[in-house]
Amino acid sequence: MTIAFPGERGAFSELAAKEYFGKKQRAISFPEFEDVFKVVANGTHPFGIIPIENSFAGSIYQNYDMLLESGLNITGEIYLKINHQLMVNQGCDLKSVKRIYSHPQAFAQCKNYLKKFRKEQLIAFSNTALAVKKIKDDQLRDTAAIASMQAVIDYDMKVIESNIEDNKGNTTRFLVVSKKENKTRSEQMKTSIVFSMKNIPGALFKALSVFALRDIDLDKIESRPVNTRGFQYLFYLDFKGDIRSTVSKNAVSHLQEITTFYRMLGSYPIGRVVQPKYSK
């Protein structure tokens, strides 16, 4: 079994894949989020894993858009605690650091620590592990990277400041995507749906009422614009429960009486929160 993930070896997405599927499964790296959706949709790899939301920086909206465009299903989720390390090549130190490479989300998550650097010193890369690889490959002596402890191990880097994230509860939610629907059942299930409604007063209230009337807990609601129709919205909603239960079936059938578009994205076991383990 293979799992496509965005980024280089040592990326947080790879750690999430290993924690979710186990260390023995092969995780294959792809440069961009888009590539992961592509290789899963065209059948090259059975599973993909993508970050969808960070407790500090919020949702990764382009991945909501691509989830819908790709037609893939959500078959699982995992919450990964994120710690950021400031690292340099062996033999270098903090004093010689003239610039820092990382992903813009990592810069945002370490904003307080980074106050001692000027904005021009922070150089954006499309993922954190790629930033480390660049410093390693080019043997840069005056450049640091912000990335995971796994990247420290994989690229044999030296940590000069550890756990520099502002928010010590910093957690990222990853979704597992596949062409096939999830078949696993568990005690605690979650269902993700997407829908749009005519722009009538109180439409969202009516949509939420189909869940409230049945004591179904909502986990999250996210709105994204419908591309072709000005300021109209698609709503992405997660609720607690298995789509195969009677109460969930009734709720979504009630919902479809008032939606202009509806799709079930997946019904899957609620994810664990894990502190990743690092290894050679």
Add this chain to the structure above:
Amino acid sequence: MTIAFPGERGAFSELAAKEYFGKKQRAISFPEFEDVFKVVANGTHPFGIIPIENSFAGSIYQNYDMLLESGLNITGEIYLKINHQLMVNQGCDLKSVKRIYSHPQAFAQCKNYLKKFRKEQLIAFSNTALAVKKIKDDQLRDTAAIASMQAVIDYDMKVIESNIEDNKGNTTRFLVVSKKENKTRSEQMKTSIVFSMKNIPGALFKALSVFALRDIDLDKIESRPVNTRGFQYLFYLDFKGDIRSTVSKNAVSHLQEITTFYRMLGSYPIGRVVQPKYSK
């Protein structure tokens, strides 16, 4: 009167300022969104204008965060139709274009047109007008920019492809911010609030019910994570009506019975949709 806007001369934010306040008012450019919030909050300029939402690409989430952090009020809004022009220095043409400079949002809004270019050819700038200025200042012969028609005029550029945006209804909503609250009243008012709730089942449903029960139309709801408390959310909500009306007052007082945090961001006339006029 002066209005602070993000970006260089010719930026869409400057066009929005001129359409909102009139051509005679002085619009002053600042490099980043953050700077605009800062110079209005510290009293250097009475007004600022910032983009908050695009009909195609969605909300600009960092500006929601900064709106709350800055403590500023929303005193107005305007919707600007956005057209993108591909431009080069005089005497250059499409054949010689090896790379394109622009803001990532502009690239996203012209995705279909840009399919003929490779990802490596698209270079991100912090605003569209800055991209044009760079090409002009450095007299680049092999580089194009995507920006507004106003930038074409201001920097005396040559348009090689006109209106290259994918979505012909492409519109951006701008907010006017100030230290003072808006005093203007009009027939059609809108009120923006932000609140959080204890994570109890159906909490959002209850919040929306205070508006639905009073036939108050909701315009928009946006969720952002509360930085320090894991996956808990702040809700940004716009509803139709003047905060000084009895029905609005009752609704928000009812809302505050169930919120853990509440702030009114502003109550202001509903904005017009304008097709910007360009001039020397």
